[in-house]
Amino acid sequence: MTASVLRTQLSGVSRRPGRLLTTGLSVLVAAFVVFGTVLAYVIVTRTTLDTFSETPEAVSLVVYAAGGEPLNPEQVAEVRGTAGVRQAAGRVTATFTVGDASSGNELELIADPGSGPLSRITLLSGGYPRSDREIAMDRRAAARLGTTVGGTLRLHTGDRSGKPVTVTVTGVVDGPRDAAERAYAHDEAVARISGNPGFPRVDVLAADGADVQSMMNGWSERLLHDPRAYISVTTGEAMRVREAHDAVRQLDQVFALVAMFVAIAVVAAALVATSTFRIVFAQRLRQLALLRTIGAQRNQLILALAVEGAVTGLVTGAVGVVLAQLAGLAAPAVAAASGRTLTGPGVPLVAAVAVVAGAGLLTAGAVLAPAFAAAGVAPLQALRAASTLAAERGVAAPRLVAGLLLVAATGGLGWRTAGRMGSSDALIHLVGVGALGFGALIVLGPVLIRPILAVAGWPLRRLGSTGNLAVSGIGGTPRRAAAVSVVVALGVTMLAGTVVGISSLRLWTDREMAARTPADLAMFAESPDGLDEVMAGVRADPRFRDVTPFRMADFTALSGNFSHGAIAIDMAAMPALRRLEAATGNIAALGPGTVILSAVAASDFGARVGDVVTLRSDGAARVEVVAILTGDAPLRMGAVLTSADLDALGNSSAGFLADVATGTRNEALAEFRRLSGPAGAEVAVLADERDKADGEVSSLFAAALGLLGLTVLIAVVGVGTTTGLSVLERTQEFGLARALGLTRARLRMMVGLEAGLYGLIGAVLGVVLGVPMAWLTLESLRLDLPLTFPVGWLTTIVVAIAGITVLAGLLPARRAARVSPVAALAID
Incomplete structure (x- = not known):
């Protein structure tokens, strides 16, 4: 009997290869990503070993x-x-x-x-x-x-x-x-x-x-x-090989980070596969019930469904591996067309077999929960009309209790993590908080769907019957909606956390650069003689703006143990300087007899706001501390003084800052140098360092978004697959709606809105989970970054995810609209 049940299930799979690929599409994408990452590592490693070396070929x-x-x-x-x-x-x-x-x-x-x-x-x-x-x-x-x-x-x-x-x-x-x-x-x-x-x-x-x-x-x-x-x-030769291998070892760290994101994408694929098989098995309850009535046991059905899932995973995994291999083999040719050289990856058979086998195991594991549920339905209940099976009951009490316990555990571990700031095991605690929080989201998802849908669906209900039907379609199947939205939430949680972290890093970088590089260009002169004329010429040139003079001098503490630089500059003159913040005190309180200290200088002197310190150089200045900055003072100085107090220190140098107003920086730089200056005056391009820091943050942001895009891609595939299977399941419902007067255009809109609601609900859940996780990470790891809430970026993520999932539902929506009402009502 077991063999007969297996043949029955597998024959259905073989007769519908298109349905098989649709069902395992998320696994196909995951296999492509995993094997593609393996090939990318092989290509980069081989290319590095073949081409990289700092030792010339002639070295013996x-x-x-x-x-x-x-x-x-x-x-x-x-x-x-x-x-x-x-x-x-x-x-x-x-x-x-x-x-x-x-x-x-x-x-x-x-x-x-x-x-x-x-x-x-x-x-x-x-x-x-x-x-x-x-x-x-x-x-x-x-x-x-x-x-x-x-x-x-x-x-x-x-x-x-x-x-x-x-x-x-x-x-x-x-x-x-x-x-x-x-x-x-x-x-x-x-x-x-x-x-x-x-x-x-x-x-x-x-x-x-x-x-x-x-x-x-x-x-x-x-x-x-x-x-x-x-x-x-x-x-x-040995040194060249060693240098190449050292470069490859540095790449190992990068690919280890990539592997972490790929693992998250694989988890997303498993969740999507579970949701997809739940829908597929629900559509075949009559067939399963007939098998039960002719003697098939529950464990036989579970085994047959698990084997079906494993076959789906093996086939789609093999397709994903083949597509990745073709892309890997084409990479050297594509690189050569753009003038670059890459070494081909070959055909790593062991890795290919491992990925295909892993896809089969992943799908077999993902199918178990839906298989137990489908095989446990009583024959008489399963033999009823399919439409009566679409409705879902609420969350059972044990599941609700389990979800609340997970919420409590998440809060408790989060509180414990916040109390262990800077400890070596803080990262492990953070992983635990994330795992428990996401587990709570999975368990309580059906409960959370309805309140979010009530708020998110309010604007759609204003669209009339089309919006009402779309909201009702999601609300009528909260478990299905939760299963799909949770996968979207996984990707958005990572995205939201990354955006908060990168925004905090960018704000910190902006503050640091405001102190280190407060202007685009600077001129430094050992003597102020002739500097006023040059500065006047720069001010008269429309290519420059915010031209601001400064003077500098070195000083030590009274004990002479620490040496720093002091600067006299108008803190409100340059736009960048207005971004500086005081950890304590008030920057605007600077005046005669007072000083603003950098964080390092204040620490070296053991000074606090209100203390009187003596700065000594050729002369001495006794000043009161009115503010301590969060970082450096302008131009990496240790103190900001008034001009009179700087004069008390004795020997000083001078200069001025300027921003580029119009034209390119190189053109402005050439004019800046052409104006010349006092003897010994030199020009510095301060903006180069700022551009480098901005580029590093932007590159980090782009890399993180690219890697997290893998998870979002699989989530979108899940939304498209779920919507497509839902269209097949609800053919009669759509036919009835068409017969009652719903136009093709409105039907397409309704299905598209349902797909968008999956993404919108998941995006909201992801932001709600991701932002606190990001803040907890910044605090517990003592990264000393300012906490930010980038409303614009987070809103963009939510809107973009909703829009992308709407696009994912367009193809199923067109398929639903093509069916005629008469044919749809005739389908059993």
């Missing part, structure tokens, strides 16, 4: 400090003097600030021989440096800093006590593409400019016929005697 040996002190000059000289060494190049990177020590542009000075097989750059103009105070600029850095061959730059090491180094630009080169601004010089020149004579590594080119292994053995014996350093020697 690499001597490097694996830990401790870098190679000292004597060790480097010994390497260079070894028989068989044709060329040796020390590798070191030093970071400097160009212009003002506090707010200038950062420049990386990299050691490179400049020519020959060990060089990584190409000379474009001028000549490569020959002396200690000469450098060659990367062309991007030269354009950004307004430097030409023959120009000079003032480099600061970041140490306030150290004097700046003036270097001459002898050439412009083309180096590895990178966002950083770079310059190049010979290794010994870089060491002298930076003041650090050691080298982390030395690349060696061996002469033709040299015994490389003997050279390695000799260096290992002679260089390992230094107890302060851990010197290692390896071949250039």
